[in-house]
Amino acid sequence: MPFFQVSDGTRLSYEDYGAGAPVVFVSSWALHADMWEYQVPFFLEHGFRCVLLDRRGHGRSDRPSSGYDVNTRSDDLAALIEHLNLWDITLVAHSAGGGEAARYLSRHGEERVSRVAFLASTVPFLKRTEDNPEGLPEAGLEATLAQFRKDRPKWFADRAQGYFATHLGNDVSPALVENEVRRCLSAAPFAAAEVFRSTFHEDFRPDLRQVTVPALIVHGVADQSALIDVTGRRTRKLIPHAVYREYPTAGHGLYVTHAEQLNADILAFVNSYDGSDVDES
Incomplete structure (x- = not known):
């Protein structure tokens, strides 16, 4: 398992498979590189190089006491890209990883990135404010974190079936x-609590408005973790040139339940290159 060190001394774990144009996978909050087990073999078989990062505090990476803000996390992503000298990148980001990808593009530029895919991403802005009335109340965040601190295993277990939308017939053992x-x-x-908190408070609307590379947005209509009206549909309006897909029976864990469809959609998007595909809402 290779590691590299970023400027504050944190050692980050990554995985690097195959050759060809690189697909850089940016994991969900609380998850790590292993979450992409249904995507990596598919893209390797289609001739791509697959690069996966364990963000700080996650997976096999170091657990420092700081650096869980979005800017630092996007800088960690940039450091990996520069460490491996990657170009012509397809960024594929899930959930909170979508914010890190968006901030990477606005903070470090699009020179190395050819396209980006936002999967069930928690953008553009979760917090309810005067200029963001569609957002969620601060009290909800604090209640969630209080439950999380009280019984973290129960918090995840209680949400697991909804995460995969098994009530809609998705076959998950x-x-x-x-x-x-x-x-x-x-x-x-x-780390999990700090990433959760920072993602909730961060406004990614300016970042998304700056995206000029081809973009793909995929979201499950039944997503209980990132409500589609708060996230996916609003992100579409901020990136009007994006290819947009809604999966009617998908929850947040669409990378598992809808892996075959998702992989095919990402591959078609990558092969189209210019993002000229027709929207299919």
């Missing part, structure tokens, strides 16, 4: 659900 909860619990509790 109890063993798989348990495995994904275990992966979430592997994140440092402090």
Whole structure:
């Protein structure tokens, strides 16, 4: 398992497979590189190089006491890209990773990135403010974090079925659900709470308005973790040139439940290159 060191001394774990044009996978909050087990083999078989990062406090990376703000996390992503000298990148980001990808593009530029895919991403802005009335109340965040601190395993377990939208017939075994909860619990509790908090408070609307590379937005209509009216549909309006896909029966865990469809949509998007595909809402 390779590691590299960023400017504050934190050692970050990453995985690097294959050759060809690189696909850089940016993981969800509380998850790490292993979450992409249904995507990596597919893209390797189609001739791509797959690069995956464990963000700080997650997976096998160091657990420092600081650096969980979005700017630092996007800088960590930039450091990996520069460490491997990657170009012609497709960024594929899930959930909170979408904010890190958006901030990377606005903070470090699009020179190395050819296209970006936002999957069930928690952008553009979750917090309710005067100029963001569609957002969620601050009290909801604090209540969630209080539950999280009281019984973190229960918090994840209570949300697991909704995460995969199993009530809509998605076939996910109890063993798989348990495995994904275990992966979430592997994140440092402090890191998980800080990333959750910073993602809630961060306004990504200016970042998304600056995206000029081809973009793909995929969101599940049944997503209980990132409500589509607060996230995916609003992101579409901020990136009007994006290819947009809604999966009617998908929840937040669409990378598992709809892996075949998702992989095909990402591949078609990558191959189209210019993002000229027709929207299919």
